[in-house]
Amino acid sequence: MRAPSQVPAIQLNSGTEIPQLGFGVFLIPPEETEAAVRQALEIGYRHIDTAQMYGNERQVGEAVRASGLRRDEVFVTSKLSNRWHATDEAVLAFDRSLEELGLDHVDLFLIHWPLATVRDFMDAWRALERxxxxGRARAIGVSNFQPAHLERLLAEGEVAPAVNQIEVHPYLVQDPLRAVGAAHGIVTEAWSPIGRGKVLADPVVTEVAQKVGRTPAQVVLRWHLQRGDVIFPKSSHAERMRENFALFDFELDERDVARLTGLDRGERIGPDPDHFAMVPS
Ligand SMILES: NC(=O)c1ccc[n+]([C@@H]2O[C@H](COP(=O)([O-])OP(=O)(O)OC[C@H]3O[C@@H](n4cnc5c(N)ncnc54)[C@H](OP(=O)(O)O)[C@@H]3O)[C@@H](O)[C@H]2O)c1
Known part of the structure; x- marks a missing residue:
């Protein structure tokens, strides 16, 4: 098992395992990324989530190498830029990811956005299958895919996606989409797990936190883990990285899990994947 003992590993349909808790690096400037990832690895995180569009793959790779950990002890995910969905371009972009990361393989590579109104994601998927x-991407998957996108990918692809990485937090619980994934053996990864901080002041969250003697962030992250999703909260502060990692010595009861799920109001932080069509130049 790759993860430190207290972090559960989840089996992917690729046959490989993913640590259920990782560290995300979206919005960490490149010049701060190496230090942040080194700190996260020191705390015990063994799963890093980056992307071509975050502009910090190189620094993630530097931190992994500087950590002294074996390559098979750290799970590394990256994602295809929206710019490179054509099959040949996507393969070249993947080559550049490995070069930036300084690795000979990634553990997981994702289509970042479906872009279904402007591109054909099957072109990109063929590159990921290749x-x-x-063996250069141990598992492949998608991000921000809606049920119709998943159905098409499953019908036309040769390999089923291992994960669908989607926005999930108590204000957007995504149960129907999570259920479609589960029915096809696709693991849900929940991005913006604490809603970039927006859900932490909710009275239900603070009440449960007070009851269990934990912080609001820990309660929300624990809620995700008990629902079975993979998470990788981001923080640029060491004390918060530690707080977000200390999730394995308490539990929420079923009623509190249900109360947090009941906060759903369909509220997105990020764009709606059915309409998002941003392609970087
Ligand atoms: N696939 C996609 O389209 C997609 C989209 C968005 C994100 N993601 C992935 O998901 C990861 C996590 O999502 P995210 O970064 O958007 O949001 P998030 O993890 O829900 O929240 C991060 C924000 O919350 C703050 N924070 C972190 N821990 C905290 C704590 N214990 N108490 C209070 N505030 C805390 C951070 O501030 P400080 O940094 O100042 O501590 C930061 O502003 C990303 O890094 C990325 O890897 C993927």
Whole structure:
């Protein structure tokens, strides 16, 4: 098992395992990323979530190498830029990711956005299937895919996605989409797990936190873990990284899990994947 003992590992349909708790690096400036990831690895995180569009893959790779950990002890995910959905371009972009990271493989590579109104994600998926066959992406998956996108991918693809990384937090619980994934053996990864801080002042969250003697962030992150999703909260502060990692010595009861789920109001922080069409130049 790759993860330190207290972090559960979840089996992917690729046959590999993913630590259920990781560290996300979206919005960490490149010049701060190496230090942040080194700190996270020191605390015990063994799963890093980056992307071509975050502009910090190089610094993630530097931190992994500087940590002294074996390559197979750290799970590394990256994602295809919206710019490179054409099959040949996507393969070249994947090659550049490995070069930036300084690695000979990634543990997981994702299509970042479906872009279904402007591109054909099946073109990009063929590229991911190719690098997966070559062993350079141990698992492949998607992000921000809606049920119709998943159905098409499953019908037309040769390899089923291992994960769907989607926005999930108590104000957007996404149970129907999570259920579609589960029915097809696709693990849900919940991005913005604490809603970038927006859900932490909710009276239900603070009440449960007070009851269990934990912080609001710990309660919300624990809620995700008990629902079975994979999470990778981001923080640029060491004390918060530690707080977000200390989730394995308490539990929420079923009623509190249900109360947090009941906060759902369909409220997104990020764009609506059915309409998002941003392609960087
Ligand atoms: N696939 C996609 O389209 C997509 C989209 C968005 C995100 N993601 C992934 O998901 C990861 C996490 O999502 P996210 O970064 O958007 O949001 P998040 O993890 O829900 O929240 C991060 C924000 O919350 C603050 N924070 C962290 N821990 C805290 C704590 N214990 N108490 C109070 N505030 C805390 C952080 O501030 P400080 O840094 O100042 O501590 C930061 O502003 C990303 O890093 C990325 O890897 C993927």
């Amino acid at each position: 690098v997966h066959r070559e």
